[in-house]
Amino acid sequence: MRKILIVDDEINIGLLLSKFLTRNSFSVSTATSGVSAMEYLAKESYDLVLCDYRLEDTDGKEMLIKIKESYPSTGVIIITGYSDIKLAVELIKLGAYDYITKPLYPDEILNTINKAIDTQTALNENRMETPAEAPKQKGSKQIYNQTDNFVAGQSAASKELLKQIQLVAPTAYSVILTGESGTGKESVAMAIHLNSPRKNNPFVAMDCGSLTKELAGSEFFGHEKGSFTGALYTKIGHFEMANGGTLFLDEVGNLSYEIQAALLRTVQERKIKRIGSTKEIDLDVRIIVATNENLTNAIQKGRFREDLYHRFNEFSIALPPLSQRGRDIMVFANTFLEVANQELNRNVQGFSEEVEECFLTYNWPGNVRELKNVVRRATLLTETQEIQLKALPLEISTYAKASAMESSISRTEKPRDLKNAALEAEYEAILKVLREVNFNKTKAAKILNIDRKTLYNKMRAINLET
Structure with a gap:
């Protein structure tokens, strides 16, 4: 069960929030001061802190700094009765997930809480996704430490990746990261950011794959309260959150053509307007994008703008798959x-x-x-x-058995009669199909046009029973 700590010196608000969140399957604790809140955090871990900005013994900014310094894996949302855009931007740059003005609406606060926890969980997992400390490289400057969440390794592919990061990090170039899903593109983007002159400013990650056309403008550029139906409060967009730092756009190839056009204007002009506002906001943002598809092919098929691609592609890094890292x-x-x-x-x-x-x-x-x-x-x-x-997992251990059997078959010298040749070809066909379907035997039997029982018997004959 996800844990939330509510910090508000107005007891009634804390009580109402606690009851509402408890009904929505959260485990909730409440504190009425900054001191008591830090005591709660010292005793147990929380997924999220909902903190009122004005407290008797401190304020939300001071609380945010303390929480992020001592408990970086805990998300923070600041709640206030006073709408101040400059303060909101400052708090988000200091690490707050969001800044919400009162009155609080149940659907709004619940949606924001769920997004905040999901975002913080993804960030925490990303911190663990790659080894924390890189081995020292002979003849090269070691630029990574435990907080960098990145290790290049010692294989030739990994050393080349490290070299590319070291080369581009100090520049202001936009970067395209390519590679298979799960290769750690966000970790590389973070490593570039942390070893750049922008390292003390925000790193904001955005998953473009989950964006709808209706939400994209608000997520990228923000909106003013009342600018459209459902805009119950002023929202800071990801570009504005990342101002002065780095904006990481993951799965950028999934963006619609219309959204790409809006992005192109922003990248060219380095200015944005929140939806519902006439005021332009100057941007100083480094953009790093990631994709696991070939954008050149997408351009040829008319799914990705060539002009936007060239704006992003000032430098590109191809991340090697794990199978190439020895x-x-x-x-x-x-x-x-x-x-x-x-x-x-x-x-x-x-x-x-x-x-x-x-x-x-x-x-x-x-x-x-x-x-x-x-x-x-x-x-x-x-x-x-x-x-x-x-x-x-079964598919991994079975894969190992299959590889061993395949090697055994290739090494075994047998009389080259038709029967043995046919058996060898059959074994190789079975192994090939099993690998293609990750050892899903139902799929393999269908592809091989045999029933599952026959497949099991043939697997048993080559010591692949599972």
Whole structure:
């Protein structure tokens, strides 16, 4: 159950909010002062703090700074009865998820709370998604530390990635990050930001894949209260939140053509207007975008604007898939194991030789994200000092068996008669299809045009029973 701490010296407001949020399946604590709120936070962890700006012993800005310094994994929303845009921008730059003016509307506050918790959860997971500390590179400046949430590794692909980051980070260039899903594009964007002159200013991440045409303008540029139906309060857009810092746009290829046109104007003019406002706001924002599709192909198909692409593409970095990082896979795995031990209060010491061989053999279609989830699950299931093969998901352990069997088949010298040739071709066909469908035996049987029982028998014959 998600935990929320309400900080408000008006007892009635705290009580009403507490009852409302409890009915909506949250675990709620209430504090009436800054001092008591910090005591609550010291005793247990909270997903979110709802803090009134004006308190008897402090104010929301001071509380926000303290919470973000001591409990960075906790989200913060500031609530106030006074609408002050300059203050709102300042608070968001200091790390607040949002700034909401009273009166509070149930649907509005619930929606904002859910978005804040989801955003903070994604940020916390991203901090754990890549190993925390990079190994030292001979002959190169080591620019990453524990707070940077990034490690390049020692493989040739990883060293090249590090080189590209070091090269572009000090500049003001816009950057396109390409690569498969789960390769850690947001972590790379954060590393670029933290090693740039903008590192003390905001880093704002935005998922373009979840944007609708109706919401895009408000999310990018913000809106004034009353500017359209449902605009119950003034909203600061992501561009304005990131002013002075870096705006990271993930899955940018999913944006509609109309939204791309609006973005092009903003990128060219470096100015925005909130919806419902005539006032222009100057921007000083570095833009980093990410995509797992080929934007050049999208341009040819008329789905992505070529002029916008060239505005973004001042520098590009292709992130290597995990399968190309060699022994770096175990660097990631061991880091995720340390994190999982802390989360689960376990003391698992490492991985068996069979598991390590399996990790290095598996193709990791989900990349770093998949590896993290596999290690966390295996840590939960392991009761010994080492993670064993049986703790891994079936598709991974079966994949390892298939690879071993494939190698065995290729090494075995058999009489080249038609029967053996036919059997070898059949085994290779089965292995190929199983890999293509991630060892989903129902799908494999359908593709191979045999029933599941026949497939099981053939898998058993080549020691692939699961």
